[in-house]
Amino acid sequence: MATRGRLSSVAIAVLALLAEEPMHAYRMQQLMQERGVGIVVNVRNRSGLHASVERLTRDELIRVRAVERDTRHPERTVYELTPHGRETLLTSLRDNVATPAREFPLFPAVVSFLHLLSPQDTRVQLELRAEALQRQLAETQAVLTASREHGVPRLHLLEHEYLQTATSAELDWVRAVSRDISTGALTWKPYA
Template identity: 45%
Template sequence: MAVRSSPLALTVLALLHYRPLHPYGMQRLIKDWGKDQVVNVGQRTSLYRTIDRLTEAGLVRVRATERDQAYPERTVYEITDEGRATARTWLDDMLATPRRDFPEFPAALSHLLMIAPREALSALERRAARVAATLADHDEVLAANARDGHGRVAGIETEYARTMAAAEHAWLLAVIDDLRSGALTWEGAT
């Protein structure tokens, strides 16, 4: 059974590449290593579904079931040779091939005519403040990585996210200025 690549599936394979883990351990490491900034693990069920798909495809397998009185029974997974090869293929493809993502923000921008310019201004100002806070968070993570002696590669995804957020923030400020000055206007719903 062929399984489609996804950021979460690649992350699971990458974690298991380093050592066998149970799902709770995977989720904890994803958060501890800051990978939750690029992979959605807010719902543990998506992690379990991904592990099931990878198991069915033969990319991971059950290594053991741990029993501990302090915790419920935990299934420990390990990566297979096919899983290692697949992870490398997915990684190469994700690094080399731009994909068309369909995020919410550009979709919302494409319907800006539904609201009045003053409403758009208010929403974009709120977004700019949130993006500025995200930039500050990224700066903290990058500074901590540097302070802790981690190499650049340890935070390369944060560096990328910060660069994208900085570009968005600059663009937002320019559009906000145009809305305030009247250089950008339209007849919107009231």
């Protein structure tokens, strides 16, 4: 019954939904879409969700509760959280809230090699990133606004608030560096 490694964000989302009530994968995907979970968890394709469900079943964190059959829908397997799954979920939540993970996102890595681009090229690329970040902020704000209009409690929107704050901070930094390049406060000679 041991789990293999850390839980992925998709696995945490599946376990958390099943902590609310038993459901089939299609309902999980619907709830994630309704709640805007796709902004913080990569659930764009159904195959990733199904692979996670299979892995969680294999690891005995969830189990089949029933198979629904009716004439209006294809056969649907309803899953439920096991006691081991509930404990694993709660432990993972506690660990991930309390302890910052050593993550290695791509953007800081490529920033460390900007000296290979010219300042002008870097500024252009940063401006493109700023536009993309602005779009992400608008998407997040739209989810927050729609969710609040539908009466979604703030507790279920905290991840969007966090993402909005983190994206705003990144946008501020990107704009500041771009501005410093434009004014000549930051300059270099490219190595390549």
